[in-house]
Amino acid sequence: MGRSFLSVRLGVRSLAERWERVTKRLDRDNRAPAKRLTGLAKNHSSEAFFGCDNPLEAMVFSALLEIRRNQDPEDDDVDP
Amino acid sequence: MWILDTAYRDGVDLWCRDRNGSVTRKHVAYDPPFYLHLPDPAAHHEMLDVLEAEFGAAPCTFRTLFSELEGFSVHGSRQLAEQVEQQTRFDARLFNVDVRRDQQFMAEQGIFPCGDDYGSRFTPDLSFDLRQVEIRIPDDPARTPLCTEAEVTGDRTERLHGPGDTVVADLFGLVESIDPDVILMSHADAWLPQFRAFAHKNGLEMPFSRNGKYRQMSSRSYWSYGRMEHKEAALIPDGRVLIDTDQSFVYREGGLFGVLMASRLSGLSPNLAARFTPGTLISSYEVYEAVKRGIVVPFRKADAETVRKLTDLRAADRGGMMFQPEPGIFENVDEIDFTSMYPSIIVKYNLSPETLDNLGCEGFLPAVLAPVVSLRKETKRRKHNEARYAGIDTLLKWMLVTCFGYTGYKNAKFGRIEVHEAITARSREILIQTKDLAESMGFTVLHGIVDCLWVQGSPVEELQQRIGEVTGLWAECEHFDWIVFLPLNDGFGAYNRYYGRLFDGSMKVRGIAARRHDTPDYIRTMQQEMFEIMQEERTAAGLATVRDRVRGIYVTALQELPHADPRSLAISRRISRTRYTHRCLEGAAVQAYRDCGVEVAPGMKISYVIRDARRYQVDPEWSAETFDIPYYRSLMEKAWNDIAYAFGGGGRQPEWVVQRELVAPDPASSPARVPQG
Structure with a gap:
């Protein structure tokens, strides 16, 4: 029911598959962090779909959120 | 006046049953414009x-x-x-071009089938004392022109066995002498045309109709909720309710009570209610209500959607909200499930095609759905104590589920895509609101799908009450002692694959082999036996203690696989097409059916056993003698992996158990064959 077009959620899945293909072509040292990045980008895609109209926007938001979460809180006190 | 059946033949025929049980036909001249x-x-x-x-x-x-x-x-x-x-x-x-005339007549007169005219349509009680007979025929109508065995259960049970013409003639005699109001018959819609041909040939009168007349319903294949369905042609008798117990979705889900309630609400004869989908039933219910309220029913929809940009469509049409679960095993989890969430939103927020542009007016959809939503709440409450309400509850659940889908269906008489979008938009807000509320009360939200949240924390009764106050919608709670959310291949949690032990000791299973319709019985039984052991344990720690027993079931099933009955390995699937561009097992199964002289149509269910998966060799269930052991082992491994995940301690890496650890039996000692190459 409703219409059929690529949802943000399906778009995220398709983009993630592309990122995974890219990951396989990277040199050995970069493969693990790239794989982790794809995981981070997918982490919040379900929730991000509520507000984002664009799958790439949802993935970037999700990855940045996870990176920020994993930062040391003391970084906040560093004067840029 | 209890209306048992209705038909239109140059006027409306009402088959009415009086208090003494006698059924008479009342003919009323009726020619609406x-x-x-x-x-x-x-x-x-x-x-x-x-x-x-x-x-x-x-x-x-x-x-x-x-x-x-x-x-x-x-x-x-x-x-x-x-x-x-x-x-x-x-x-x-x-x-009002394509409104069924008997239904229109009853709606205008304020009468309805399967109910006392002084009673309300919206009570969960069905008062009736119908003479019922159940006819079980084990033969397959696609392969046998006449049945050679039949079991007829009325006040007593009669078993018929012998040559086809004798069995069918005896069956006719039994039906005539019992004179039932309701006939429950396996594959009735497939048998009746064959019985009629036999009756014509032998000068017999087929006794299923009370006046010798039958209405013809043609076969068709159609898409419904993303899958192809097939409806057999049917001969519908006058004055008697004939239900095909194998084909009728409404009977399968709701039993006789469900069929009668569907008929009462939709204003259709129970013969039609038993053969229609829940979507057609809710649509018919809306038509009945429209006619009753003096609203005319459009023949073709004229309120086409306005042109919008794709970005606007994407922003508006997002569907339901999901929160991805963390895969693993969790203890003391409560599932909070909104009862009939989408219909309740339609009612609460007055969402209807005509109210989107005129917010003040009372909407048609909310007005007609409100009593059905209330009835569902009542049957859901009662079914916990009285099993007879379970069928009606399931029927109402299906009708209410599809009433939302119909708002987005292009041909729905009272649908409009913007209503569909408004409903899902509200549902997303409500689920997020509920999640925020739960977290503000100290709960941890583990997972959420559209109208359901899984939370850890307490007291859940207080949360339930607060949800009702804040959202205005009723939510039910089910407590899991433990629940396992399974992972996808990429390690992220799957939305719809989980199982767990409920507080009452039963298991709730979704999306895995034991629940899937196409799982072979042998594998389903294996997984169910595993669950029987697992449900004895109330904690995750206790679950770990039964690991070896559960694994033992897998090992035994693997070892006994070569000796299994091939029929227990049949895969049943509804086919979506009959021509395949690539070689595949389903295509091979369709061809195997054709080779046996059985014609197939899209939407039909076929049952087949894989003889050699690599060579796409497949046998219909009834003729299977051997099967592809490695293929079925791989299916068993998948089923076991879903269970083994529960013993992995809830981490991301499950305890994948590979079959090479196990000692496989000697295939030469078995009746089954291992394909070569």
Whole structure:
């Protein structure tokens, strides 16, 4: 029911598959962090779909959120 | 007057059952008009003159869902209406063209089938004392012209066995002597045409109809919720309810109570209610309610969607909200499930095609759905103590589920895509609101799908109450002692694959082999036996102690696989097509059916056993003698992996158990064959 077009959620899945293909072509040292990045980008895609109209926007938001979460809180006190 | 069946034959036939159990036919002359609105009547004056002279067309005013319209009432058939459409180059708007006349008559008169005329349609109680007979025929009608065995259960059980013509003649005699009101019969819709051909050939009277007349319903294949379905052609008897116990979705889900309630609500004969989908039933219910309220029913939808940019469509049409679960095993989890969330949103927020542009008016959809939503709440409450309400509850659940889908269906009489979007938008807000509320009360939200949240924390009763106060919707709670959310291949949690032990000791299983319709019995039984052991344990720690016993079931099943009955390995699937461009097992199964002389149609269910998966060799279930052991082992491994995940301590890496650890039996000692190559 409703219409059929690529949802943000399906778009995220398709983009993630592309990122995974890219990951396989990277040199050995970069493969693990790239794989982790794809995981981070997918982490919040379900929730991000509520507000984002664009799958790439949802993935970037999700990855940045996870990176920020994993930062040391003391970084906040560093004067840029 | 209890209406058992209705039909339209140059007037309305009502088959009424009195208190003594005798059924009589009442014929009422009835020829309702259809309605015609023309934007510019003067442009079609010649056609109007003919309609007036030949078909009694008369000027009138009628009420649509949106406004009153000036137009004409015309006493004519559907063919005439279609000719009018073509003559006016589709300028004409037509109403009440395709409403079933017996249904329309009852709606106008305020009467309905399967209920006392003084009672309400919306009570969960069905008072009836119908003479029932159940006919079980083990033969397959696709492969046997006449049945050679039958078991007829009425007041007592009769078993018929012998040559086909004798069994069928005896069956006719039994039905005639019992004179039942309701016949529950396996594959009735497939058998009846074969029985009729036999009756004609032998000069017999087929006794299923009370006046010898049958209505013909043609077969068709159609898409429903993303999958192809098939409906067999049917011969519908007059004056008696005949239910195909194998084909009827409503009977399978709701039993006889469900069929009778569907008939009562939709205003359709129980014979039709048993053969229609829940979507057609809720649509028919809306038509009945519209006619009862004096609203005309459009023949074709005219309120087309306005043109919008793709970005706007994407922003508006997002569907339901999901929160991805963390895969693993969790203890003391509560599932908070909104009862009939989408219909409740329609009612609470007054969402209807005509209210989107006119917020003040009372909407048609909320008005007609409100009593059904209330009835569902009542049956859901009662079914916990009285099993007889379970069938009605399931039927109502299906009707209410599809009422939302129909708002987005392009041909729905009272649908509009913007209503569909508004409902899902509200549902997303409500689920997020509920999640925020739960977290503010100290709960941890583990997972969420559209109308359901899984939370850890307490007291859940307080949360339930607060949800009701904040959202205005009723939510039910189910407590899991433990629940396992399974991972996808990429390690992220799957939305719809989980299982767990409920507080009452039963298991709730979704999306895995034991629950899937195409799982072979052998594998389903294996997983169910595993669950029987796992459900003894109330904690995750306790679960770990039964790991070896559960694994033992897997090992035993693997070892006994070569000796299994091939029929227990049959895969049952509904086929979506009959021509395949690539080689596949389903295509091979379709061909195998054809080779046996059984014609298949899209949407039909077929059952087959894989003889050699690599070579795409497949046998229909009834003729399977061997099977592909490695193929079925791989299916068993998948089923075991879902269970083994529970013993992995809830981490991301499950305890994947590979079959090479196990000692496989000697295939040479078994009746099954391991394909070569």
